[in-house]
Amino acid sequence: MTEAWGPDDDEPRKLAGPVRVRVPAKINLHLGVGPLRPDGFHELNTVYHAISLFDELTARQGDTLALTMEGEGAGTLALDESNLIIRAARALAAQTRVPAHARLHLRKSIPLAAGLAGGSADAAATLIACDLLWGTGLSRDELAEIGAELGSDVPFLLHGGTALGTGHGEAISPILARPTTWHWVLALAGGGLSTPEVYAKLDALRDSPFPPKAVAGADELMSALRQRDPAVLGAALGNDLQPAAIALRPELTAVLEAGAAAGAVTGLVSGSGPTCVFLATDANHAERVAAALNEAGVCREAVTARGPMPGARMT
Structure with a gap:
């Protein structure tokens, strides 16, 4: 013991x-x-x-x-x-x-x-x-x-x-939003991306003649979470690192397009990438989007997930 x-x-x-x-x-x-x-x-x-x-x-x-x-x-x-x-x-x-x-x-x-x-x-x-x-x-x-x-x-x-x-x-x-379960599809890539390289690429893009537009503040996103509406949340998602990740891995554009064609509410690159994340309206919708992405062959594997989850816990 x-x-x-x-x-x-x-x-x-x-x-x-x-x-x-x-x-x-x-x-x-x-x-x-x-x-x-x-x-x-x-x-x-x-x-x-x-x-x-x-x-x-x-x-x-x-x-x-x-x-x-x-x-x-x-x-x-x-x-x-x-x-x-x-x-x-x-x-x-x-x-x-x-x-x-x-x-x-x-x-x-x-x-x-x-x-x-x-x-x-x-x-x-x-x-x-x-x-x-x-x-x-x-x-x-x-x-x-x-x-x-x-x-x-x-x-x-x-x-x-x-x-x-x-x-x-x-x-x-x-x-502390009202209890809501959100449903997601993760398009997992065949290889990784170095986080420092993605940040360095973002710095380079921002120093270029045509810098990417920065995402708005987080207030809209936090308000969207309280409304419990996937369409509202989808419109508020944003990631400043997405242009840099796509510049390093141009094939991510095809993944995002395939998710949109599959009927996802919206999609974006997760963090520094290369995983792309798609919002679904419910669990069944998430399964359909994942199946379409797997059939399209644009990623190593598409899997469903839900959130939010508690942090590290004993099992």
Whole structure:
């Protein structure tokens, strides 16, 4: 038996056997990108939305820190000190002054470099799992402070739901809209895009003679969420990184066109891409749009998802 404090718990709880944590992917319903800051980050104003595509991390007691994995990216994703899972475990251990000893296993369903924050999701899962495994007793907000040093999306994925992100995306304010389930179709690409390359391309496009038009502020999007109408929400979605992602991967235009032809409410590139996300009116509509995209052959696979989902949680 392992006795540990769970995040947001008032009393310690005893955990039998391994600790398993499931964490969702995210999409950006709104992503406004400001100029490059002196610290190397861009100022962001974004609305995060956690969706029902999950990675699962299992943590067991160990004499060293070791990581194994299966699923998306197996054989491709490095499992050494560069991996965000290892970095998250070491950051928590350093903060709480405990030995960084754990056997970690990742079951990965979120594609790599897809604009869905898969690496940040895995870091969030690691912080929760190792906190419980080691009994370090940090609150979710304290874990988010550690996570912010690992990736801008990590604090959101610890909390989940739908939230406004500011700063470089790490400052999270939950959006308390009426309970509504939104239905999505994800067009997964055959390869990834480097987030730094997409941001660099956006900077270059903005310095060109014909810069892309910036998206409006997030107020319209947040108002649309409260109206619970897919048509209203669809009209408010926007992503400043979309022109840069398309410039690097021109075939994304065909994906967006195929989604429109399939009857999606609207579509956009997710985050830094190359995943394209389409809004549907309901679950059945989402299934029809996904089937049409798969038949069109414009992406590796089209899958359905719903949101919002809670953040990293034990299973």
